[in-house]
Amino acid sequence: MDSWLLEFREIAKRLHDEGKLGMFSSSNKHAAYKQVDDEKVHVRYICPCGHKEEIYAILKSPYQVKCSACKALVWKSKLRKKRGPKAKA
Numbered sequence: 845m846d847s848w849l850l851e852f853r854e855i856a857k858r859l860h861d862e863g864k865l866g867m868f869s870s871s872n873k874h875a876a877y878k879q880v881d882d883e884k885v886h887v888r889y890i891c892p893c894g895h896k897e898e899i900y901a902i903l904k905s906p907y908q909v910k911c912s913a914c915k916a917l918v919w920k921s922k923l924r925k926k927r928g929p930k931a932k933a
């Protein structure tokens with residue numbers, strides 16, 4: 845994972861220890877976190893096209909971030925549904 849994205853993992857770890865982490869998500873293309881008392885989400889992404897960007901904005905859940913350079917979808921969060929143990933392939 846890119847060290848630029850790993851920085852967010854460190855921040856999220858610290859916030860978690862302080863009980864302030866509202867959300868954290870990461871993949872090999874993005875890292876994102878939200879503080880409990882903040883309505884905005886911090887997002888960093890590295891698109892396969894090479895574009896890197898940091899965003900700090902109000903995002904609606906499920907979160908969806910597209911590359912501002914090539915419009916590819918770099919992150920889409922999953923909605924958590926509580927409907928029992930239905931396995932999906």
Ligand SMILES: [Zn+2]
Nearest residue numbers: 891893911914
């Ligand atoms: Zn792109």
